[in-house]
Amino acid sequence: MKRRDFVGLTGLASGALLLPSIPGFGNGVEVDPLRLLETVDPAVKKRLADAALNAAKSAGATYTDVRIGRYLNQGVFTREKQVQGISSTESYGAGVRVIADGTWGFAATNIVTEAGLAKAAQLAVQIAKANAKVQKAQVQLAPQKGYGEVSWKAPIQQNAFEVPIKDKVDLLLAVNAKALEQGASFVNSVLFQVNEQKYFASTDGSYIDQDIHRIYPTFGVTAIDRASGKFRSRQALSSPMGMGYEYLTPKAADKVAGPTGSDVVGYKNSYDMLEDVVSATKQVKQKLTAKSVVPGKYDLVLDPHHLGLTIHESVGHPTELDRVLGYEANYAGTSFATLEWKAKNIPYGSKLVNIVADKLQPNSLGAVGYDDEGVKTKEWNLITEGKLVDYQKIRDQAHIVGQKESDGCCYSQSWQDVQFQRMPNVSLKPGTTKLSVDEMVSKVDKGIYIAGNGSFSIDQQRYNFQFGGQVFYAIEKGKITGMIEDVAYQANTQEFWNSCAAICDQSDYRLFGAFNDGKGQPGQSSAVSHGSATTRFNGVNVINTARKIG
Template sequence: MDETFLALPLRPLADAALARARALGADHADFRLERIRSANWLLRDGRPAGTQDTTDTGYGVRVVHGGSWGFAAGVEMTPDGAARVAAQAVAMAKLSAKVIAAAGSDERVELAPEPSYGEQSWVSAYEVNPFDVPEADKTGLLADWSGRLLAADAVTHVDARLWAVQENKFYADTAGTVTTQQRIRLAPELTATAVDSDSGVFDTMRTLAPPAGRGWEYVTGTGWDWDAELAEMPELLAAKMAAPSVEPGRYDLVIDPSNLFLTIHESIGHATELDRALGYEAAYAGTSFATFDKLGTLAYGSEVMNVTGDRTVEHGLATIGYDDEGVRTQTWDLVKDGVLVGYQMDRRIAALKGFERSNGCAFADSPSHVPLQRMANVSLQPAPGGPSTEELISGVERGIYVVGDGSWSIDMQRYNFQFTGQRFFRIENGRLAGQLRDVAYQATTTDFWGAMEAVGGPQTYVLGGSFMCGKAQPGQVAAVSHGCPSALFRSINILNTTQESGR
């Protein structure tokens, strides 16, 4: 745990804020002090192109008073300052109650029960904090990687980026839970560009290594084979430049985890957020087709589809010990044997629909923002003893193997969608037969997952993810992982992106 964070007056500030909230009649109050350090290192063609290193420190007080929410934030690190912020939160709750009453609503905020855990600490799984590594080592590594790619004839330009975040969080509430936590996450990425000087045609290829809840060891050999990926990228990019454009139609697809994680995120992760399903999250990217009346009956996909919500998996980007409402994190089923059986929820939404407790999905992306219901690590489970990716491909006569994520589009209810990728390989008679270009697959959520015939075994499973999941207004971002195996889908509609854009 970071000693400079622990040296802040954590308990005195929390005690002052919570005591003031109680004295003003709050039914519930919680205090959250955070320090978030985020840094980026960017190189273009092996030369430094920018560095950013920012730290956000402050605290927020949230209350339930008179059946309404109140929230306020501050930066003054004194007990008197924290008490004033708590009073502001109560005043906000009183104002909210008046607005709600004027609108004719009698809805009151209630929170699902959660035990008091006393004092707890938690640190994410990493070996070397990237912020302890000299700047020269970081830029030197990116320069070395860039140089390897630029040495190939097929590569014209290289963008290299490293993004690191250290998140320290102290939480205390009126029930007696007090948590101190630290998370580290890292996102390395290289993009190689090829340009045909005669025709002006160009294309790109990005590394497949996902962002991860790991430390500096992730870029020096633990968790990903960087040497192997960098060695094969130039040849793959050259083949992509020479590849024919896809013929639209229906194809069987074998989708690699490096692509499928994003489809999971958009069509399952967001769709099973209960606030969306209930219509409480409607302004930013819509609601959800997976409405609450369908719980336990909706055929989300085929019988091989088993999806979990998980806030505990090692190296997951949404992994934490306790959420921003003091809920101990857990793992649960969202889709079982193809049927919708669960949702992601925070304490308020859980109580609203009669659940015994939250599953730990409250998160705020800064000390000045109120916690929201946010996504867990939502993952498609592999088949025990299931096939390899090569075995899945061997069962396809005419199809496409999809690798790496690209652009995407999905409607506001998370139902109609279209996804592209980084690399596409034609499958003929069970074998890869060269690359294709301009591929996008299109479907509705239930048709797509219903067409999933087989999932790979644990040996094909990869934990992918993103640093930049957006939600709410004002907008907040969250980092989240999605694990999945390779998977086989039958008869999926394939579009040619150049033909679509030309319409």
């Protein structure tokens, strides 16, 4: 979503500058919140899908799939003591994708009738036949069995759209009040909810009805030193999750403490927004007087909420097969991890590095039963003991690497966009030996503990990068000695992952989430999680990001 559209939609003005990253709301139409509780009968969707499948076949398609989607979004936005905006949107329509004359064609419609879908199917076939005149090689689809009529629902406990807006507003204003009580100068808080009701049908014989939910509570806190004009901020350490409103019912068992002396708390499958905002306000005040980091080589102890973004950029994107093949070169870059590079068996990381891709992990943003090509989802290895062993693939890519099945990671952000290869959950496996964060820190002579994700930069091949964070603590002779500031680390993907020296065990494992990962041209947004435990990287180059004035 363009910024001007977002500001217009929510009524935000200057306060929007303090908001964290905003996920796209698609092209939804503003509706009464009560309408978001409506559903569409799967029998109706099947009848509509059959109209498209039959029309495409009659027009000459050899393969057809239909996606009927109802996409619901709600956002509640507050700042200090006031509500800035409430948005409830609905987008409903269908997309039809076909193969005719060995070539893809796609068309979409918001006229959700049998006649409307049949017309879209006929148009998709016409587009495919036109494309066939210039396409050099025919589409090769990996085989896929049909599943008949099946359904999958996210295992949520409380539908966030059923919770009264007043309750959501009360929570966010309570969060803001806590921050102001603790001495924050400014605070904003936001709650996003998404529900994708997706129906997929294909000539393979699948009719798949899915109900997917995501939630993202977040805030930003700022403290100002009025005398000097210096200010510091900290964003929430929440993670967007594939859950319902139960995520906002904190449970003690879901809390994970950072190292002693850091005042950092991590969260697993529930989130204490009030507790986090108190910690955030305390930390931003500490940032105002924290010492600036001395550049040099440090051992880094990275919290999962920080490491997730590094995994996303330096492992998730470079192992997308379409990027490896150069399909993204015009927009979002390529990948250093080419097929030729992989064939040389060059170490991606140390032997401790085991990274899996999956679309199954409970409560993750990427969890679904079937992808947008009707492929049943799974888990598979990307990196095993430091070696790249596989990529992320969809049906028309599998043959390129000599494989016979899709990985089930095809996705479209809406009914009106064509589906294509998108990142599944990509996660670093926890260590197999019991290891706490304090034990990890105790073995560091000169290091920095980093929590939360901040600014980042990475080149077009996903190789050379720089990452910041939210809070930084100095480690000296095995102990946290205090907060520091102006920290960013620089490395290339290979040297960074080869410096991985220790990983905490399963008890510390948590999910980080990317709610609005962009890719493609025209661009699309998707949501994906990245799991890890706290991890140590030895001898990483740290720079000082403070600007010198005068």
